[in-house]
Amino acid sequence: MYRARDQVENEEWIEAIEDAAETLDLTETATSRAxxxxxxxxxxxxxxxxxxxAASIYVGALVAGDQRSQGQVAEATDVSRLTVQQHWKELLETAGFDAPDW
Incomplete structure (x- = not known):
């Protein structure tokens, strides 16, 4: 879990999540999870x-049932698809979910 101070200290990153979520047309739930x-x-x-x-957005969308492809998330967040691929499973497991084997 995070502290309220983390939210304040990372305000610019939260705005970046919201911007990417808007670009991807994600639901409010997916954005909140991300x-x-x-x-x-x-x-x-x-x-x-x-x-x-980027990986958080992918995981948030996945958990919320509003999944987007790794490529779509990568493009919206200005990273490579490989970057999303390398990080999302660990974040999913940290959130308490089992990562699929596919």
Whole structure:
């Protein structure tokens, strides 16, 4: 879980999640889940935050039943599809879900 302070300290990243979610036409639930996943897993280094942001959006959409492809999420967040692919399973498991084997 995250603290309220995490939300304040990462306001620009939350805005980036909301912008990408709007681009992807995600539901409010998916956007909220993505934000929760991101804030629970915020990396210390700024250079890693974009990757975690993208994977969080993918996971949030997946959990909310509003799934988008890794490629769509990557394009909306300006990362490579491989970046999303490398991070999403760990974030999904951190959120308490079992990652599929596909």
């Amino acid at each position: 934000t929760d996943v991101f804030l629970t897993n915020v990396p210390d280094e700024d250079r890693s935050k974009q990757a975690i942001l």
